[in-house]
Amino acid sequence: MPRYNPAEIEPKWQTFWEDNKTFLTPEMPEGEKIYVLxxxxxPSGNGLHVGHPEGYTATDIFCRYWRMKGKSVLHPMGFDAFGLPAEEHAIKTNTPPRESTEKNIDEFRRQLKMLGFSYDWDREIATTDVDYFRWTQWIFTVLHDTWxxxxxxxxxxxxxxxxxxxVSAEGEDSVRRYQDEFRLAYLDDALVNWCAKLGTVLANEEVIDGKSERGGHPVTRMPxxxxxxxxxxxAERLENDLADVNWPEGIKKLQSDWIGKSSGAEVDFFIGPENDFDVWKSNRESSATKFPRKPAGDVLRVYTTRxxxxxxxxxxxxxxxxxFVEKLTTADQAEAVKSYCEAASNKSDRDRQDDKKEKTGVFSGSYAINPINGAKxxxxxxxxxxxxxGTGAIMAVPAHDIRDFEFAQKYGIKIVPVVDPKNAKDPAIDSDKVLAGEQCFAxxxxxINSGQYDGLSTKECKAKVIADLNSNGTGSEAVNYKLRDxxxxxxxxxxxxxxILHxxxxxxxxxxLMRAVDVADLPVDLPHLEDYKPHGRPEPPLAKADDDWxxxxIDGKKYRRETNTMPQWAGSCWYYLRFIDPTNSxxxxxxxxxxxWMPVDLYVGGAEHAVLHLLYARFWHKVLFDRGHVSTAEPFQQLVNQGMILGEYEYFGSKDSxxxxxPADQVKISAIAAETFSKHIKTEENFEVIGFSKEEIEKVGGQFVLKSDHSVSVKATAEKMSKSRGNVINPDIVVDEYGADTLRLYEMFMGPLEQTKPWNMDSVGGIRNFLGRAWRMIMDENADGMTLNVAVKDEAPSDEQLRTLHKTIKAISNDTETLGxxxxxxxxxxxxxxxxxExxxxxxxxxQFVLLLAPYAPHIAEELWAALGNSNTLAYENWPEYDDxxxxxxxxxxxxxxxxxxKAKIQVEPGTSKADLEAAARSNDKISAILSDVEIIKVIAVPDKMVNFVVK
RNA sequence: GCCAGAGUGGCGGAAUUGGCAGACGCGCUGGAUUCAAAAUCCAGUGAGGGCAACCUCGUGUGGGUUCAAGUCCCACCUCUGGUACCA
Structure with a gap:
């Protein structure tokens, strides 16, 4: 095999690694450990996408590097295999979802192995494995058992x-009900999207404008x-512990914003008979508890940050x-309130948000009394x-809250400014307008206009108001989170x-009353169903199971099983733990x-999981930590988000009707059309779109134009890969044509891991050329057998060769450790x-070079390593050391x-002193000529960097 | 709107703490090899000017700090991603 032929050597080494269990990880780390995840x-039916190998190659290089540096490396792979598409497929074909899921997993596994990743495949898990979800269920029982x-x-x-x-006086059942109120896992009424026509509950994404995505049938929201x-x-700990992990700042902020901690006060507004206000207030002030933990019916409690x-x-x-809606509605407002609330309940969350431009509301007919000034x-x-x-109720301060301002303007409610924007730097703020109630200042x-508080800064005023509310029992400091259960x-x-058994x-x-299934009786497997079609009741499909299930x-007592199932997040919340001990029964x-083995030292994946998956997993981990089942407070030490890989650049011109x-700069690609076009782009203006090849265009004056007609301006765009767009690159084809090593190297060479970058097939060829050159540097491609290039000799290297080697080792070692x-x-x-x-x-x-190449392009490296006279895998060879x-x-x-x-460049020894540098510079012919007829004001000489003469 | 990130040749991208802008690759141009092509090898390749040595300009735009700015500061523009009344 004289020429570099990946089609031959790649399967050969993959088989070798598999047969020899080269990447089998010891049960316990030997020496220093590193867990790379x-x-x-x-496992979708579409197979692997080129986006997958990007992150996987990055971690694989890291693992192979550290293995050669002598660490015990844990590098597992598995499948997040529960999910909607498999169920849709099951409904359509009436086959169990497990069948299509396992078929898809087989395909994914084949593709992953084809890329030469050094996973310990003996640790493979799928969240759908009964042996796996047995423990997912067990963790649920832990959540259920925890307050x-x-x-x-x-x-x-x-x-x-x-x-x-x-409570205990009322007996055992009361105690159980009391406990149920405190468990981390609890039952509550939540609104779902029920579609009567389809006979099923829909996910939020499946509802568009109050209609089902499939069929456009009406959807109602029911509890x-x-x-x-x-x-x-x-929330508090999830927020605080972000400080301890090495994650991108942007991701931390995203999580922090999602948790959304804010602090302010809860304040009670009296809603009883007006004349009783003074009595109520003095009762509050004199009572021992002051501000009660739960408000009684005579007050409306609000939360405010101001x-x-x-x-x-x-x-x-x-x-x-x-x-309190009903209680607060007066007779003459009853009709208006009723119709308003009904209309609101029919709107989905999303619809409600879409309406945000125009705020709506209706007067209840009732009044409350402001505890701070007795105002009605x-x-x-x-x-x-x-x-x-918060409390589902607010005090509205239109002068200083933009939402309240809009609402007050619309309904003609009084606007009273209480904060003077005195030294506001924002030029958009007009103090006079704010003070006249004509502009909102937040x-x-x-x-101002705040009695005894006048003249205090916002910060001082907040503190004093809270202190006063506290002492008179009408309010209390409070913290709120955007995060929902x-x-x-x-x-x-x-x-x-x-x-769970009811x-x-x-x-x-x-x-x-309910109880968790005994640990000994886990797992609760999915029942066999005759078919997977919706049964027409607003109840989960498991309710169709036969009575046996x-x-x-149990012990003569009859139960009904819980028929809901867990969301896809459940399995992915703890898989990193199971990889450590995948077969423990x-x-x-x-x-x-x-x-x-814990924590995970490096976790690489897409940014789309920045908030939910990572937050959910951290939450479960903390519960397991509190209950003594794991030893670290945080699961993922370092996190890196790989960037998206876009399709190839496309060039097009547009014609109007x-x-x-x-002109290209007047064309906007339509977001909606982008979901539907195939090969042809659509524009917001619905222009006719004419695609061009790269050869047909050139750049003139910063603008792409048609070569044949410079007056035609051309738009260039690289778009997200999607099936409908027809710009998806299939890794199978790339491997087929160029080899896995080329695919790996190309994806890493495209640019920084974290960055979004467009695919370019020509550059893939460039990487293939590089591997061919590396091959020829060592091998004689004209020979029949595995013969070394005649230039490869058992000779001592020259100084320059040695320097090149050591510089290369240094650079590659540093870059590999920093994922560069x-x-x-x-x-x-x-x-x-x-x-x-040479x-x-x-x-x-x-x-030495082959060892440097090995983590990146392992197949060709193994082959060259063997050709250089070695009989075993290089996976555990010592990483080359450099001499500085x-x-x-x-x-x-x-x-x-x-x-x-x-003006000139000179050669000096490294470490030449400032003075010597300056002297050397002055003695340069060109420099001395220039310096001879000017006045030198200042000389800056930085050793090993540069010399600068400032002259007049 | 808000938040985050990014704007460097024809393209993807390099550039420790401010210190030679454009490493490396693609593409392109020329040459060698070949009957020819592919493949390979060698050389060139930011723009403008000059016969040339060389000169001028140049990291989204406009200012600023500095002996020195892709890098620091201020203002703005564009793009990408996220988010949506959280009181």
């Missing part, structure tokens, strides 16, 4: 929850009993779902206030069944192994360019500048 893929102790800021066993005397996870209790603006609260708004303020009902945030300033159930078949009474009806009898992970060419793979590959190219020109290529140096003294050149070039412009 990829976000495991959802959050706010004093300790920690999850504790439910058995340690102290039960109030009055359904569903599982929730109390992630909100962990208690300093309390004097400017000219009205209140409660959400249409607020429990009207209470409105408006859907711009969300029931799920920033900090100085209190996690809706954890899905009305789907293809997911993990909940390990108790039935004598009539066979659930009595509201649905109604288990005694527990979800051996604690000794967990301690030895009259057939005239439209694109520049590492550039250094390999320089190395090959250099040695291709007529003697010392074998010792060639061997050998990386330095004998002389270096120093630029000499006059007034910052380079």
């Amino acid at each position: 990829d976000m495991f893929p959802y 959050f102790d706010h004093t300790e800021q920690k999850g504790r066993p439910i058995s340690e929850l102290s039960i109030p005397d009055d 359904l009993r569903q599982w929730m996870l109390r992630i909100t209790h962990y 208690p300093d603006t309390l004097f400017g609260a000219t009205y209140m708004v409660i959400s249409p779902e607020h429990p 303020v009207p209470i409105w009902i408006g859907d711009y206030v969300l029931i799920s945030y 920033k900090h300033g100085v209190a 996690w809706l954890f159930s899905r009305q789907r078949f293809w997911g993990e069944p909940f390990p 108790e039935l009474d004598e009539d066979g009806k659930p009595n509201g 649905l109604y288990p009898v 005694e527990c979800f992970i051996d604690p000794e192994k967990e301690k030895a 009259d057939g005239n060419w439209v 793979y694109n520049t590492a590959i550039a250094r390999m190219m320089e190395f090959v360019n250099f040695f291709t020109r 007529t003697v290529r010392p074998k010792s140096i060639m061997k 003294s050998l990386t330095r050149d004998a002389t270096i070039e120093i630029p000499i500048q006059i007034k910052g412009k380079i």
Whole structure:
């Protein structure tokens, strides 16, 4: 095999690694460990996409490098295999989703192996494996068994929850119901999208404008009993512990914003009879508890981040779902309120948000009394206030909140400024207008119209108001989070069944009590179903299971199984733990192994999981940590998000309806059309689009134009790869044509890992050329057998050759450790360019180079390693060491500048002193000629960098 | 609107702490080899000017700091991604 032939050597080495279990990882680390994890893929029917190997190659290089540096490397792969597409397929074909799922996994595995990744395949898991989801269910029972102790800021066993005397007095059932209120996993009514026509519950993405995506049938929102996870209790820790992980700042901020901590105050506005206000207030002040934990019916409690603006609260708004709506509505407003609330309830969350341009509301007819000044303020009902945030009610301060301002203007409500924007730097703020109530000012300033608080800065005023509210019992400091509890159930078949049993009474009806399935009885497998079609009731498909499954009898007691299933997130929340101990049948992970391998040292995946997956996984991890099942507070030490790979550049011109060419900068690609066009782009203006090839265009004056007609301007665009666009690059084809090593190297050479970058097939060929050159540098491609190039000799290297080698080792080592793979590959190219020109290529140096290449292009490296006379894999060879003294050149070039412009270059020894540098510069002919007729003002000489003469 | 990131040759991209802008690759041009082509090897390739040595300009735009700015500061423009009434 004389020529470089990846089609032959790649399968050969893949088989070798598999047969010899080259990448089998020891149960326990030997020496230093490193755990490198990829976000495991959802095995879709489309197979691998070129985006997958980007991250996977990055981690694989890292692993191969550290293996050669002597670390124990854990590098596993698995499949996030529950998911909607498999279920849709099952409904259509009436085959169990497990069948198509396993077929897809087989295809994914084949493709992954084809790329030569050094996974320990013995650790492969799929979230759909019964042996795996057995432990997903077990973790759910842990969540179910845990309550959050706010004093300790920690999850504790439910058995340690102290039960109030009055509850325990009511008996066992009351105690159980009380406990259920505190569990991290709890049942609650949540709204679902119910489509009667399709007979099924739809996900939010499946509902468009209140109609089903499929068929366009009406969708109504109805409450359904569903599982929730109390992630909100962990908000504080999820926020704080971000400080301890090495993640991109942007991702941390995204998570932090999602958690959305804000602080302010809760304030009670009196809504009882007006005359009772004074009595109520003095009662509050004199009571021992002052501000009660739960408000009674005589007050409307609000949350505000600006208690300093309390004097400017000219009205209140409660959400249409607020429990006080009915109570606060007066007879003459009843009709208007009723129709308003009904309209609001029919709107989906999304529709409500779409309406944001125009705020709507209706007056309830009632008033509340502002506790700080006794002012009577009207209470409105408006859907711009969300029931799920804060208390579901607000005090509206139109002068200093843009939403309240818009609302007040629309409905003619009084606007009272209470913050003077005095020294606001924003030129858009007009103080006079603000003070006249004609402009909204939401920033900090100085209190006015606020009685005793006048003149205080916003910050001081806030503190003082809170202190006063505290002492008179009408308010209290409060913290809120945007984060909501996690809706954890899905009305789907293809997911993990909940390990929960509902108790039935004598009539066979659930009595509201439930219990978790015993650990010994796990897993709860999915039942066999005759078909997967919707059954027409607003209930999950598992309700179609036969009675054997649905109604288990334990100790003579009949139960009904929970029929919801878990969301896809469940399996991906803890897979990184199971990889450490994938076949353990005694527990979800051996604690000794967990301690030895955790945390994950490097986690690489797409940014689309920046918030939810990572937040959910961190939450589960913290619960497991609190309950003593894992040893680290955070699961993922370092996180890197790979950038998206776009399709190839496409070039096109546009013609308007009259057939005239439209300048490229006046054309906008339509986002909607981008989902639907195939090969042809659509524009927002619906111009006719004419595609061009790269050869037909050129750039003139910063604009692409048609070569044949410079008056036609051409737009260039690289778009997200998608099937409908027809710009998807299939890794199978790339491997077929160029080889896996080329694909790996190309994806790493495209640019920084984190960056979005367009595919370019020509450049792939360039990488293939580089590997061919590397091959020829060492091998004789004209020979029949595996013969070394005649230039490769057992000779001692020259100084220059040695320097080139050591510089290369240094650069590649540094770049590999920092994931700077694109520049590492550039250094390999320089190395090959250099040695291709050398007529003697010392074998010792060639061997070192092959080791440097190995993590990046392992197949060709193994082949060359063997050709150089080695009989075993190079996967565990020592990574080449460099001698720093050998990386330095004998002389270096120093630029000499006059007034910052380079006029000459001189050669000096590294480390030449300032004075010597200056002297050397002055003695340069050209420089001395220039310096002879000018006045030198200043000389800057930086050793090893440059010399600059500032002259007049 | 808000938040984050990014604008460097024809293209993808290099450039420790401010210190030779354009490494490396693609593309293109020329040459060698060949009957010819492919492949390969060698050389050139930011723009403008000059016969030439060389000169001028040049990192989205406009200012600024500095002996020196792709890098630091201010303002703006464009693109990409995320987000959406969170009081």
